[in-house]
Amino acid sequence: MLSFSPLKTATIIGICLLGLLLCLPNLMPPPAPWLPWRHIHLGLDLQGGSYLLLKVDMDAVTRERLEGLVDLTRRTLLSANIGYQRLAAEPAANRVVFRLRDPSQREAAIAALRAALEKVQSSDEVMVAPLDADGVALTLSPQSLVQRAQAAIEQSIEIVRRRIDETGVVDPQIARQGTDRIVVELPGVSDPERIKALLGQTAKMTFHLLDAEANPANPPPPGVEFLPLEGQPNTKIPVRKHVEVDGADLTDARAGQNPQTGEWVVNFTFNAAGARRFADVTRANVGKPFAIVLDNRVISAPVIREPITGGRGQISGRFDAKSATDLALLLRAGALPAPLAVIEERTVGPELGADSIRAGAIALAAGSVLVVAFMAVFYGLFGWFANLALLANLILMLAILSVLEATLTLPGMAGILLTLGMAVDANILINERIREEVKAGRTPIAAMEAGFRRAYGTILDSNVTALLAHVMLFIFGAGPVRGFAVTITVGIATTLFTATLLARLLMVRWYARTRPALLPV
Amino acid sequence: MFIRPLFRLVPDGTRIAFMRGRYLGLIVSALLSSLSVGLFFYPGLNLGIDFRGGIVIEAKTPGPADFAAIRAALAAEHLPAAGVQRFGGPDDVLIRLEAAGDEKATDAAADRVREALARAIPGTKVLKVDAVGSSVSAELFHKGMLALGISLLMILAYIWFRFEWEFAVGAVVTLLLDITKTIGFLAVTRFEFDLVMVAAILTILGYSTNDKVVVYDRVRENLRKYRTMPLRELIDLSINETLNRTLGTSMTVFLAALPLALFGGASLSGFAWTMLFGIVVGTSSSIFIAAPILLFLGEHRLRRDAARPKPAKTPVA
Numbered sequence: 078m079l080s081f082s083p084l085k086t087a088t089i090i091g092i093c094l095l096g097l098l099l100c101l102p103n104l105m106p107p108p109a110p111w112l113p114w115r116h117i118h119l120g121l122d123l124q125g126g127s128y129l130l131l132k133v134d135m136d137a138v139t140r141e142r143l144e145g146l147v148d149l150t151r152r153t154l155l156s157a158n159i160g161y162q163r164l165a166a167e168p169a170a171n172r173v174v175f176r177l178r179d180p181s182q183r184e185a186a187i188a189a190l191r192a193a194l195e196k197v198q199s200s201d202e203v204m205v206a207p208l209d210a211d212g213v214a215l216t217l218s219p220q221s222l223v224q225r226a227q228a229a230i231e232q233s234i235e236i237v238r239r240r241i242d243e244t245g246v247v248d249p250q251i252a253r254q255g256t257d258r259i260v261v262e263l264p265g266v267s268d269p270e271r272i273k274a275l276l277g278q279t280a281k282m283t284f285h286l287l288d289a290e291a292n293p294a295n296p297p298p299p300g301v302e303f304l305p306l307e308g309q310p311n312t313k314i315p316v317r318k319h320v321e322v323d324g325a326d327l328t329d330a331r332a333g334q335n336p337q338t339g340e341w342v343v344n345f346t347f348n349a350a351g352a353r354r355f356a357d358v359t360r361a362n363v364g365k366p367f368a369i370v371l372d373n374r375v376i377s378a379p380v381i382r383e384p385i386t387g388g389r390g391q392i393s394g395r396f397d398a399k400s401a402t403d404l405a406l407l408l409r410a411g412a413l414p415a416p417l418a419v420i421e422e423r424t425v426g427p428e429l430g431a432d433s434i435r436a437g438a439i440a441l442a443a444g445s446v447l448v449v450a451f452m453a454v455f456y457g458l459f460g461w462f463a464n465l466a467l468l469a470n471l472i473l474m475l476a477i478l479s480v481l482e483a484t485l486t487l488p489g490m491a492g493i494l495l496t497l498g499m500a501v502d503a504n505i506l507i508n509e510r511i512r513e514e515v516k517a518g519r520t521p522i523a524a525m526e527a528g529f530r531r532a533y534g535t536i537l538d539s540n541v542t543a544l545l546a547h548v549m550l551f552i553f554g555a556g557p558v559r560g561f562a563v564t565i566t567v568g569i570a571t572t573l574f575t576a577t578l579l580a581r582l583l584m585v586r587w588y589a590r591t592r593p594a595l596l597p598v
Numbered sequence: 599m600f601i602r603p604l605f606r607l608v609p610d611g612t613r614i615a616f617m618r619g620r621y622l623g624l625i626v627s628a629l630l631s632s633l634s635v636g637l638f639f640y641p642g643l644n645l646g647i648d649f650r651g652g653i654v655i656e657a658k659t660p661g662p663a664d665f666a667a668i669r670a671a672l673a674a675e676h677l678p679a680a681g682v683q684r685f686g687g688p689d690d691v692l693i694r695l696e697a698a699g700d701e702k703a704t705d706a707a708a709d710r711v712r713e714a715l716a717r718a719i720p721g722t723k724v725l726k727v728d729a730v731g732s733s734v735s736a737e738l739f740h741k742g743m744l745a746l747g748i749s750l751l752m753i754l755a756y757i758w759f760r761f762e763w764e765f766a767v768g769a770v771v772t773l774l775l776d777i778t779k780t781i782g783f784l785a786v787t788r789f790e791f792d793l794v795m796v797a798a799i800l801t802i803l804g805y806s807t808n809d810k811v812v813v814y815d816r817v818r819e820n821l822r823k824y825r826t827m828p829l830r831e832l833i834d835l836s837i838n839e840t841l842n843r844t845l846g847t848s849m850t851v852f853l854a855a856l857p858l859a860l861f862g863g864a865s866l867s868g869f870a871w872t873m874l875f876g877i878v879v880g881t882s883s884s885i886f887i888a889a890p891i892l893l894f895l896g897e898h899r900l901r902r903d904a905a906r907p908k909p910a911k912t913p914v915a
Contacts, residue, residue: 122865130734132701267724270709419705420731429656429725436863443857448850455846457603488794491858491866495801495873498854499808502847506812509843516610539811542756543804546749550800553745555738558793565801597601 081582089582092574093469099476117478120486121262122557123434125427127269129261130254130420131237131276137415138229139171139222146173146203146215148318151300153193159186164299172216180211187213226256229414234259237417239410240275259417267426278372279416280407282324284358285368287378291315307374308395314375316368321358326351330408332401341396343405344389352388360384371404423556437490444494445471452501456508458597462583463504463576470500470568470575477567486560496568502539503576506532512598521588521596529581536577544569607849608841616837616885617830617893623886631775634782643784646792647728649742651697651735652680653708654728660721662688671718675710685864691722701731742796749800750774753807761814768891769810772883776806776876783875789868798869802876805851809844809884816840817892829897833889848881 081089099115107114121128143166150173154161160178167174177183190205190213202221208214234251237259241249250262261276263269288301293313297303303313330345347355359367359381368378369392376394396404425433449467452460474493478485511528519527544566551562647654668691669682681694693711698704708729715722730738750770758766780799784791816836824832837844852874859870 268712270712273705273709418702419729420701421734422705422708422727422729424724424727426723426725428658428723433863433865436861436866439861440857440866443861444854447853447856451850451853454604455607458601460603487863487865488797488869491862491869494854494858495851498851499805499847501850502808502843505843505846505850509840509846512610513839535812535815538760538815539808542753542807542811543801545752545756546800546804546807549745549749549752550797553741553748554793554797555741556793558797561794561797598603 081585086582089578093472093579096469096473096476099479100472102479103475115479115482117475118482118484119430119434120484120489120557120560121264121423121430122425122487123430123437123485124264125267125425125430126262126264127266127272127425128421128423128556129263129269129273129276130422131233131259131261131417132420133230133233133257133259133414134416134418135226135229135257136168138225139217140166140168141415142217142225143168143171143173144318148300149193149197150175150190150215152319153189154186157185157189159189161186170216171222172214174208174212174214176212183207183211183213190215230257230259232414233417236411236413237261237276240406241272243406243410244272244275246272258420265427267424269422269424273419273422275403275407276417277419278407279413280324280372280404280410281412282327282369282371282408283320284322284324284355285316285319285370286321286358286362287366287368288315288317289365304368304370304373304375306378307371307376314368314378316370316375321367322347322351322354324408324412326354327408330405332396332398332405335393340393341398341401343392343396343401343408345392345408347388347390349388352386355388355390356384356386360386433487437487441490441494445497448498448501452504456504456598458587459504459508459511459584462580462587463501463508465583466504466575466580467497467500469579470571471497473571473575474564474568477571478564481563481567483563483567484560485564486557488557489560489564492561492564493568496565496572499543500568500572500576503532503536503572504580506535507577507580508598511596515596515598521593524596525584525588529577533577536573540569540573606842607845612838612841613834614838614841615834617834617890619886620890620893624890627775627779627883627887630782631778634778634785637782637785638778641785643781643791644788646790646795647730647735648792649735649739651704651730651732653693653695653697653704653711653730654726655693655708655711655715655724656685656726657691657693657715658723658725659689659691659719663691664719665691667718668693668715671714672711675714677707677711677714697730697732697735699732701733704731705729738793742793745796746777746799746803749803753803757807757811757814761818762896764892764895765814765818768888768895769807769814771891772810772888773803773806775887776802776879776883779879780872780876783872787868787871789872794865794869795872798872798876801873802880805877806880806883809847809880810888812843813837813840813884813889814892817889830893833893837885837889844881844884848877852877 102114102116147164147166150164159182161175162178164175165173177186187205187207194203194205202218204216204218206214206216230253234253238251241251241261241263246263246266248264252260254260263272266272288298291298291301293303293315297315300318301315302318304316306312306314326348328346328348330343333342333344334340335342363381363383366378366380369376376392449464452463456463471493474496507528510532511524514524514527515521547562547565551559551566554562663684665682665684672682672693677695680696681692683692684690685692695707695711698707708727712724712727715724750773753773754766754770757769777799780802784795789795813836816839817833820832820836827835855870855873855877859867859874862870
């Protein structure tokens with residue numbers, strides 16, 4: 078137990094030196110770009126920044142799919158000349174239901190719908206089946222709901238990333254959490270209002286024809302809805318629900334000014350498919366108004382003067398420089414598949430972060446000095462060995478946190494300090510044990526040997542229980558508290574190494590050199 | 599100081615009959631814990647924003663804060679501020695709002711407070727914004743409690759696995775008593791109970807278990823060493839033998855946590871004071887609670903076990 082082979086000695090010292098080396102990236106920039114330069118990140122609570130937890134409205138995804146199904150059903154039945162009534166979406170049951178005027182046409186209706194569905198999506202996504210005596214239900218299959226939800230969150234993350242990248246925030250972290258949440262971390266952003274405003278819009282832009290006959294005083298005819306005009310919520314525009322051209326086909330959008338009027342506009346360009354559809358629609362509807370709808374509000378409804386065939390267009394509304402720039406940004410980044418809601422925000426300004434770092438550093442320094450002094454006063458030379466081991470412990474902890482690229486938070490700093498306070502427990506156990514063995518009349522070498530061997534089981538037991546509690550905290554905790562769990566967990570692991578192996582090596586080396594007749598315990 | 603220790607915390611060879619005070623210790627502990635349970639229901643814990651939801655905004659005004667102007671600005675925006683108060687210096691303002699029923703509304707209200715503040719007192723710096731929707735706070739609370747519960751169960755399982763069941767039950771009952779007292783401490787001091795406090799309680803839990811394990815380890819060792827010694831004497835002996843270590847480790851953790859309480863800033867001082875309280879409670883409960891429980895549970899059983907040695911477990915300290 079007490080003899081250290083040269084190899085073992087070299088390994089222990091090597092690990093400590095390696096730890097020192099791995100701490101370097103925290104102090105200086107990489108000397109060469111190819112070096113793996115991993116370092117500890119400061120948490121948002123220390124460097125300042127904004128944490129946003131976003132929730133994807135999955136119900137909206139389903140609702141929108143059902144709306145699409147209603148539209149498709151209407152067109153299919155109309156073109157097949159099948160009379161129907163009470164066509165409606167039932168979001169609670171994930172289905173669209175209608176009744177046939179003539180129940181004998183049911184088989185024909187089902188066949189026509191299946192054929193129509195086949196063209197737009199894979200056949201197993203929607204199940205078409207008879208309902209009661211005279212009805213038909215189009216139900217979204219459970220696996221397609223799961224797949225669409227999955228796709229919706231992945232697409233949302235992508236769009237969120239693009240939108241945030243466009244704002245120029247440095248080093249944003251965007252990650253999925255659970256099935257319907259997105260975590261966004263924005264270092265250095267102390268006022269996330271603009272970003273929240275950008276993320277709060279789905280920015281779904283569509284082009285629709287209007288229904289000139291509909292009167293807002295009456296309920297809308299089938300396939301038509303009244304949408305408010307942007308900036309004038311009381312003006313209702315009768316918009317046909319069918320999407321003529323989708324904003325998803327845009328390839329570019331830029332804010333600009335109309336050279337004649339100086340008015341702010343957004344210029345956009347379609348891809349080939351969009352350009353073709355845009356040309357077809359405008360050619361067939363010259364002289365009619367054409368509504369540009371953004372998130373269920375009509376931005377403008379200009380009259381088509383001539384067919385637009387070049388795939389370029391312009392949106393004018395009541396824009397100023399900022400709103401035109403933001404709209405162009407949103408259109409470039411693409412529409413979110415579903416609305417996002419901010420359900421948690423934590424923002425820390427840079428001043429508070431700096432204050433926290435200072436407070437944490439002072440506490441860390443003062444706490445370390447007190448612990449080191451305690452060990453020196455109550456355990457003498459062996460206490461100093463423990464203190465050296467403590468220093469190595471700190472270095473190894475920082476090294477591991479660097480390699481993990483862990484995030485250091487304010488509670489994390491508290492965790493480091495508490496680890497230092499707990500780490501010497503192992504040395505205290507060993508020293509007390511050695512002292513008892515000396516009292517029991519053992520020779521120094523036998524006392525040291527017995528001290529280490531017997532204390533080891535206790536050290537292991539007591540650290541395992543502490544470890545269990547903090548692993549639970551890591552699993553169930555959130556935010557800065559996880560930083561605390563990480564530092565303590567890493568600290569317990571390094572303690573087992575430094576307090577036993579390293580402290581023992583120091584003691585044995587000292588003993589071999591001085592050969593004292595009495596141990597200073 | 600550099601070679602020989604200057605002091606000992608406790609002189610060697612103490613023979614304090616701790617078990618004589620076992621009834622007193624248990625009664626005092628039971629009383630304090632019952633009182634704490636009462637305090638948990640009334641006045642109850644001061645739930646922090648993590649668990650209650652809502653908005654907390656810390657701001658620094660250019661001059662001494664004009665609280666009336668801030669209140670008026672918030673009222674004009676129809677923001678029902680639950681509290682506008684000073685914290686720290688005269689220019690530090692803390693604004694609290696209750697969680698809105700709708701989660702989107704909670705976060706939107708935070709933005710409106712910012713705007714109202716900027717309009718009412720130009721130049722105001724927002725230091726910190728926390729806005730937590732109601733589903734998030736419910737979830738955080740649920741997870742926090744889950745972390746506590748599972749940790750307790752795992753500690754029970756581990757000690758059971760490593761020792762006899764009497765030790766495991768003794769440790770977990772003691773831990774429950776420790777936790778209730780800590781809850782009582784939080785109810786009295788009005789420190790905010792949030793995720794960081796759960797971390798404090800879990801740390802106390804780990805620390806306190808650690809302390810019990812050391813004493814129990816020694817009891818187990820002495821059970822094998824002194825086959826005929828009555829359990830009561832044996833427990834007293836074990837506590838006395840480990841007293842320097844028990845107090846020593848408590849001291850080092852205490853010394854580490856003390857600067858956090860004094861200099862750690864607003865967000866950590868509650869955590870650190872709770873830790874300090876927990877260290878004192880955890881240390882005293884190792885001696886006055888965990889050991890007597892072991893004595894009651896194991897009076898006959900453990901002695902019999904010792905007389906008929908079990909197959910060797912791992913070495914003990």
